[in-house]
Amino acid sequence: MSSTPETFHVYDTTLRDGAQQEGLNLSVADKLSIARQLDGLGVGYIEGGWPGSNPKDTEFFRRAAHELDLQHATLAAFGATRRAGVAAADDPLVAALRDSGASVVTLVAKSHDRHVELALRTTLEENLAMVRDTVSHLRTEGQRVFLDAEHFFDGYRANRAYALEVLRTAYDAGAEVVALCDTNGGMLPSWVGDVVDDVLSTGVRVGIHCHNDTGCAVANTLAAVDAGASHVQGTLNGYGERTGNADLVSVVANLELKLGRPVLPEGRLRDATRIAHAVAEVTNFPPASRQPYVGTSAFAHKAGLHASAIKVDPNLYQHMEPELVGNDMRLLISDMAGRASIELKGAELGYDLASMDEGRELITRITTRVKDLESQGYTFEAADASFELLLVEEVDGARPSYFEVESWRVITDSRPGEEAVSEATIKLLAGGARIITTGEGNGPVNALDQSLREAIGQAYPEVAKFELIDYKVRILDQGHGTDAVTRVLIETTDGVSSWVTVGVGHNVIEASWGALVDAVTYGLRRNGA
């Protein structure tokens, strides 16, 4: 069975429902960056947020209209039906949906009678009118409409006739699909299957939106599809309120790889692991190592007894080929998988390592260094620039070097009633001269960055155009507080492209310094210095 984006919707709600997760806080830039990753994964729909409900989501849709160049996905705006007693055309929140620039609007509606009475404080009849009017209005204005039937499963139990009437009302008014939401997350697969089956008999197109409160979000979603649902909602890495939403990658991988039902553009699933991890970098939540399909442990085997049998036939010990989701088999006692990925990574950067002189030894050496650095807390998944510097060092026998640091010092001062100020002094040798500079900044890293570029700029004026555009800190080895190892990722641009470097240290300033030095070194090399 094959599916097209229209016969089967893969609908992502990371940017809206996923963002409800405790501790998750996305800036507009974060949301744009995640939207690009989702488009790369090939999802059909990206729910971007609720324009009109808060300035950030409004801004996201405004910027998305000209900054996002989506190849696969259609952007959807989420929002509520009109308020009670107001015409849809006169409701400012409905207007914000209409004017969002999104061609799809996903309207959330109450389908549980008690919620209508208690949360909306209106009558069951008026709620139906709110659904009907809002869908009709947006359809008349030329938008496609999906309906999210909130608390549907609980509502169906409490008052089946009314819950179904809400769906039917939306569908008759022009909604393309009605997504049944297990908002409180208490369902089990067999129940979901039965309800979807019953709802389908009313003639509407059914979608499914699950939460993981029983640990069954993925299975509940599959049960709905098995019963005939043709629209699945979920989030990357299962982000979401409470226990999270259905993990969209697990849902899609199960549909494609287990049930033989392609739902993404061909080959996109092979980027799933990279994309899941890239999004984790943006949200700054550490990826769950045990996450199905994409976790770093998902295909890791404590080989032991079975090593020889694994060599003969690895598929006896894994449920699928990890490459299908862009992951790797890892034997925890062997470096085989490591070598292969180093080779691939080298090729990605334009280095055909295997065909170089002593290629085997070279790959072994790089693999060993990467493993060693990773055990100290480095990561090269995102920090391509630091990895390339390491590669160049091993291939050429020396690290590119444009300056020699003698010492540095940062002072941060605070006096009552004033903002703290940081000041960094750097002593280094560059272009044959000894240079001492002091830079100020509104933080220690900002001050170091200013001072470093001023010092090096005396020998290499091109560093003036480098700009630090992103700075991420992650504390590894939690439980030791400020004693922990700190990893810093820095993104730098030269106005044309950007690159990411990594630094690690017990001292966050030292870790930042390492990443800054790599950033400037890489930038100078790329600019032909």
Next chain:
Amino acid sequence: MSSTPETFHVYDTTLRDGAQQEGLNLSVADKLSIARQLDGLGVGYIEGGWPGSNPKDTEFFRRAAHELDLQHATLAAFGATRRAGVAAADDPLVAALRDSGASVVTLVAKSHDRHVELALRTTLEENLAMVRDTVSHLRTEGQRVFLDAEHFFDGYRANRAYALEVLRTAYDAGAEVVALCDTNGGMLPSWVGDVVDDVLSTGVRVGIHCHNDTGCAVANTLAAVDAGASHVQGTLNGYGERTGNADLVSVVANLELKLGRPVLPEGRLRDATRIAHAVAEVTNFPPASRQPYVGTSAFAHKAGLHASAIKVDPNLYQHMEPELVGNDMRLLISDMAGRASIELKGAELGYDLASMDEGRELITRITTRVKDLESQGYTFEAADASFELLLVEEVDGARPSYFEVESWRVITDSRPGEEAVSEATIKLLAGGARIITTGEGNGPVNALDQSLREAIGQAYPEVAKFELIDYKVRILDQGHGTDAVTRVLIETTDGVSSWVTVGVGHNVIEASWGALVDAVTYGLRRNGA
């Protein structure tokens, strides 16, 4: 339907299969401690390990025999069938099982023909004999025997007749139950149900052992029970190789609370949250906040719009009462904070705001301040202690204050070949004296923390027992690099309990300082200073 420990087995394998998790390493003392927690949860069986296969597991069974005083659970020893071509009585590994002191032995056996040939390197006939002989031998020696049919589901697909013959052989030789293992973890619920149904028709008693590679371990387990399995295996917190095993608490909670099938002694499930977290302390893996039923976020709501309806009927917004698994509903003070959620949050902390003098104005004032601070980058979702200080300030008209800061300064220095060192100097007034202290640390915040506690300790010695145990940095407003606003969350303990505070600033050091000052202030107030 009611179950007794004999009609329905709740079988925990945290200490054996759970310990296969990457990075998990349990000492004998750890295993004894976890076994006590499992017994407290009321599981029927605790698989302690593989005596004879390694010294640690042998030692565990030796010590368990006289150190563990199990109230509910029966200890099971795990091990393999005899080697090919050797009598069961003469196989030293079988002898180790026999002599383990465990009254139950769980024998793992191959049921997949290719695995017999490739991994065991013996014939299909000899494998059957190995199963038959080993079960008979242990039964004759007075032990109960369960069978783990490894790779059963894949084996059933490859050679159904042989896979069933292995089960039948074990059962006829005296095994009480045959657990079907989805060793590679690739199954989906409907498939599991169908296979269990078929196996049951052969007349054996069926158990189920699932892994989470498709994200369906819990649902697969439930599907097996629904089809008639009466023995479920799983691990605490879903620990296990690759993506982990079925999370036993989720399985049991779904059986008891969703399917109305009591499988633990009455009331034991109410300790599930405490026990899951206690075991996480032993394994030293941070508990997953999104974990079904027991996660800290599992019943956390970003209240906002719905707070007033939650007040009327909380069960409209949760799939069950969290107390049933020993968890709590939590309202998060998020950027959607409204008056109602501030009021609820106050009540949670013991402040009945509405009934105070000028309660309405008070709630308005707090709500406005929270919204204002959140727009600057603060978050009170996790930082309960900072929120309580704010509440106290508004209620009492003044912030609790134990010291007055004059100024502080941090210097971080790096010289070639040395690790960077940070040094913080603080000047403050406390207990009527002007105090100047300088503290060193392996990072600027560590140095500030040391120096601050040294300074205040001169007036309030109780700060000596405070310890910073977690430090989280989040850069908000990304895209501006080190110019961005930084939010710092700090968790502090006094050895009895812990609290979280928040600080925000353009300068990461200033943000950290704010969180440190709140942490010490809150701690002093809680300790009655």
